Amino acid sequence: KAGVTQTPRYLIKTRGQQVTLSCSPISGHRSVSWYQQTPGQGLQFLFEYFSETQRNKGNFPGRFSGRQFSNSRSEMNVSTLELGDSALYLCASSPGQLREQYFGPGTRLTVT
Amino acid sequence: GQQLNQSPQSMFIQEGEDVSMNCTSSSIFNTWLWYKQDPGEGPVLLIALYKAGELTSNGRLTAQFGITRKDSFLNISASIPSDVGIYFCAGQPLQGAQKLVFGQGTRLTINP
Numbered sequence: 299k300a301g302v303t304q305t306p307r308y309l310i311k312t313r314g315q316q317v318t319l320s321c322s323p324i325s326g327h328r329s330v331s332w333y334q335q336t337p338g339q340g341l342q343f344l345f346e347y348f349s350e351t352q353r354n355k356g357n358f359p360g361r362f363s364g365r366q367f368s369n370s371r372s373e374m375n376v377s378t379l380e381l382g383d384s385a386l387y388l389c390a391s392s393p394g395q396l397r398e399q400y401f402g403p404g405t406r407l408t409v410t
Numbered sequence: 411g412q413q414l415n416q417s418p419q420s421m422f423i424q425e426g427e428d429v430s431m432n433c434t435s436s437s438i439f440n441t442w443l444w445y446k447q448d449p450g451e452g453p454v455l456l457i458a459l460y461k462a463g464e465l466t467s468n469g470r471l472t473a474q475f476g477i478t479r480k481d482s483f484l485n486i487s488a489s490i491p492s493d494v495g496i497y498f499c500a501g502q503p504l505q506g507a508q509k510l511v512f513g514q515g516t517r518l519t520i521n522p
Contacts, residue, residue, distance in 0.1 A: 340512055341453075348508070397458075398455055400455055401453045
C-alpha cells in the first residue's frame, strides 16, 4: 500500500496570507489527524477527522481549520499567517479508533 | 493538560551498545506508540502497544506497556549507525480517541 502523502512538501508564505495543505491517507484509512511540530513546542495535536466530521480538536486558535472529503483526503487551512506558524505540519492516518497512526513526510511551512 | 516525560533527552553511544529510553505520565494511557524521526521526514512507527504489560519486539527493538498504564520503555539492542535519529513516545489517552500526546523525544547519536 502507498503511504500517507502530503503536498506540498515545502511552502514559503508571507505574514497575513493564508495557506492550504493537503493530505491523502493510506487507502482504507478513514481517520486523518493533523499535528504541528516546532523545535520549541514539539509535536502538538491540531485536529482529527473521521468520515468527514471533526472528532477531536487541539488547543489552537480558530485560524487553524480543516476538512475531510468523502474519499478521506483531508485539507488543513491556516488563515492570517503569523511568524510563529512556521513549522512542520504532519498528517497521520489510522485504520480506526485507538489504533496506530501512520505519518506522512510533512509540509515544511515558512512564514516570512 | 496531559504530558509525557521522555528520558533521556539525548544519548551518545558507541556502535554495538544497547540503548534504553522511557516515557512516563501522570495520566493513564490506552495505547503507547514508539516512533523514529529522521531530519526533514515524518515520524515512522516502530512499535505499537495496546495492553498493559504487553512486551513487543520488532527486530532489535523491544518495547513494553507499563502495568500501571502510565509508562512505557523502548530498548534497542546492538545499535548500528542507521539507528541515529530522534525517537518519540506517543500515548493515546483514554478519553482522547485519536489524539496523540507526544514525548519531547530522545536524540540518539552513535559514535562508530
